[in-house]
Amino acid sequence: MAEVNTNNDQYNADELEAPEWLNADFIRKVLSQYENEPKLKVLDVKNSPATKKADHYASVMFRTSVDYHTEKGQFFKSLIVKAMPEQEGHKKDMLSESHIFETEIGMYAKVLPEFEKILQQAGDHTKLNANCIYYSLEPRKVLIFEDLLPLGYNLIRNRNATHEEVSCVYAKLATWHAASLKLQNEQPEFLKEFKYGLFEMPNFKNDPFVTTGMAAFLKLLDEKPEFANYRPFFEKMKNNYIQHLEAIMTEYRTNRHPDGYYVLSHGDFHLGNMMYKYNKETGAVDDCMLVDFQICNLSPITIDLIYSLYTLMGPEDRLYNWDKLYEFYFKSLLANLKKIGYKGTYPTLDGFWKQIYRHKYFDFQLVTTFLPLAWAVRTKGFGVIDLIEKEDVRHKTYRIDGYLNDLKVLLPRYEKLGYFDDLQ
Template sequence: MSENKLFPATCKISRGQIDDNMASEGDSRDDVRKSSAADDGIRLITEDLFHDILNQQFGKCTIKKFTVANSTITGENFACSMYRVTIDFQMEDGTDNSVKYIIKMMPLNDPNAQMKKSLGIFTKEVEMYEKIVPKFEEIFQENGIETAFVPKCWKVVDNPEMLIMEDLGARKFTNVDRLNGMDMEHVKMVLSKLAQFHAASVCVLEKNGPFSKQIMSSLFDDESCNFFRALQPIVWGNIVKNLRLWKTCQEYVDRIEGMIDRIFDLHKEAYDPNPDEFNVILHGDLWTNNIMFQHDENGHPKDILFVDLQIARYGSPVHDLIYFIFSSTEYSIKVKEFDYMIKCYHRELVKNLKLLKYPKSLPTLIDLQIAVLKKCFLGIAVSCGVMAIALLDPNENANMENFLKDDEAGSKFKQDMYLNPRFIKSCELIFPFLENKGAFDV
C-alpha cells in the first residue's frame, strides 16, 4: 500500500506468529478455531503499529499500558473481525493521557476468504478511505462546506489485512437498534448524508475521471461471476425451503421459486450500471449497523457517519436507497413512507448537485422513481438478505459461514432468520408492495 499524506507507511507483520497447527476442518472444532483465530488476531496487534500514530496525534510520547480486546459482537460482523485497542501513555510534558482505536482485520483462517477476495472487500475499503472519500470531503470544502462521511482511518496494514480506525465511541457515536429500525428523524439525516455522498461522487468523477476498475465495476465482475452463478441458486433454494413453512405469502414464494433458475442473471441485471442512467459511487452496504449517530442530550441525532465501505461500487443510487429503506427503517414507515423517502433523498441530491456545480442535467424525481421500478427486484433480494439479518435477535450462529453451509448449524441459523416472526411480518407488508411495483414480474 503506497504511503500518502493521510496514511503512514504500511507496516508489515509476519504471519509466522500464527499457530499453524489449527484444525482446518471438523464441525466439532468450530468454537476452538474461532476462539483461537480471535486470539491470533490479538497477538498480531502490537505496540509497534501505533508509535507513529501517537506521534502524529499527540507528539512524542511513551506508552505505559497497551491493551487489545476482541470487540466483535456475535451476529453483528459478517465480513471482518473487530478489536479495540486502549493505550495509556505519557506525553513529553509529563501529562498522562489515554486513547482508543478500532481495528478491522480480515479473519484469519477464514473459510470464506476466496469469496471475500473475489469481491475485493479489503482493497475496495482501503481505496475508499485513502483516495475516494477524502476527495468527496475536499470538493465540499472547496464550496465552503465542512462535512465528514466516515471516521478517521489512521493506518492501513497489508499483512495481515487490517485498518486502524478512530474509535467513534470516544465521541459517543452509536447505532440505532436494528430490531426496531430508524424513525423518520434518523432516516432523514441518513438520506441527507447519502445525498451528499452521492452528489460528491458524481462531481468528483466529472472533475477527475473514473476511479479504479474495482470501484467502477459492478458487484458481479468477471472474477466473481462464476462463483456467484454457482452459489445463488443454492442460497435461494434454501431461502424458499424456509419460506415454504410460512402460513402466508405462498403466492409470492411461488414466484420466487420460479426465479431460481435465472436468479443470478436477475441479480446481475439489477446490479450492473446502465451508462444511460444517473449513476454514483454507492456505499453498497448501507444498513443500521453501518450507520453511526451522535445524539444531543434529548436523544435527537445531531451528526452521522458511515462505516464499512467494503462493497462500495459504481451503480444506480436506488441500490443504496432500496437497501437502506427496507433493511433499516421502522416497520410503520417502511412501505407507507417509501415514496416520501425517495422524494426526500431526491430533494437533498439536487440541492447538493447544484451546490457542487454539477455540469450535467439534474436527475428528476421521475427519473429516480423509474429507476426504482426498473430495479425493484432488489427489494426482494434485500428483504430476503440484509433485512432478515437486521431483524434477527442476537444469535451465536450468525456468521457468513453458517449462512452458506448446509450442515446442522447452518440450517439452524437460516431457520432462525426466515422463521423469525418479526421478519415474516415485514415480508407480509413488503411483498404486496413490491408486487404492485412489478418486482415479481421480472
C-alpha cells in the same frame, strides 16, 4: 501480549484474542508516525473486541486503548484496528482473495478527502467519516481509525432505527452521492478503480448463503395459503434471478444505460454501518456517521437505497413510509448537487423511480434472502456466523413472525407496482 476482553458470549470467536503483531511496539510506530513524534513512548496497551457478534462479518476488529507519552505530555487514545481474518474458515475463504482492504484504503486515502474538499469549497463542513490514522497492505492488511465511541457516536442495538435516524443517514448519503456525481462529471477517471462490489468478491454468487434463499422462500410460500398467489412469480424467476441481480450490481461496468444514474455507492448500507450522535438535552439526532467502506463501487444510484429498505429501515418505515424516505433522499440529492455547483445533467424524479422499478430483482433477492436474516439478527435468537454458514439455521428464519408480517404488505406492494409484470 496485550490484554484482551474475553467475554465470549457477546463477541466473535476470532476477535477474542488479538494477534501477536497488535502489540505496544506496533502501536508506538503507528502513533509516532501519525503524530510526527519520533520519541513517543507507549505506556500501556489494552485490546478488546471492537464490535459484537451481529455488528459485522467482513474483517476482524479490535478496540485498542493506548496510554502514551510524548515531549508534549501524557495522552490517551482509543483506536479501532481492522484487519483481514487470519483464522481458517468460511470468512477467510470468502475474503482473502477480495479487494475489500484495497477499496477501503482507497476511500480513506483518496476519495473521502476529495469529497470533503468539494463540500468545503461550497461552505459545507459535513464530516463523512472517522479519521484514519494508519493503513497498510503489507506485511498484512490493516486499517486503524480514531474510535468514534469517545466522541459520542454509538451503534443502534436491540431496536429499530427511528424515522429521524433513517432520515439523518439518508441526508448524509445524498451528500456523498452528490459529491461522487460531481467528481464523475469533472474528473471521469478519478473513481474508475472502485469496481469491486459484491459480485466481484470471490465465490460470492456461488455461496450457499446467496443461492439457497429462493428455495427456502418457495417452501415457505407452499406452507402459507395466504401467499399462494405469489408462488408462480417466484417460481418463474428462481433459475435466473441471481443473473439478473448480477446484471444490476455490475451495470456500470458491463452494460451502462444512457438513462441510468450512477454514483459511488457505499455498497453495504445497513444499520450496523451507521453510528449516531444525539443531543444530550433533547435526545434529537445531532449527527450520523457512515463506517465500513470495503465494497464501495460505482453502481446504480438505487443500490444503497433498495438495500437499506430491508437492512436499515424498521418495519414501520419499510412498510408505510419507504416511498416518502426515498423522495426525501432524492430532494436532498438535488439540493446538494445545486449547492456544490454540479454542472452535469440533473437526475429527475421520474427517472429515479423508473430506475427503482428496473432494479426490482434486487428487491426480490433481498426479500427472499436478506430480510429473514435481518429479522433473525433482530430477535437475538440466532448467531450471525451460523446464519451465514448453516443452511438449516437460515431456513428457520423464514418462520419469524416479523418477517411474515412484512410479507403481508410487501408482496401485495410488488404486485401493485407491477414488479411481477414481464418477469424473465
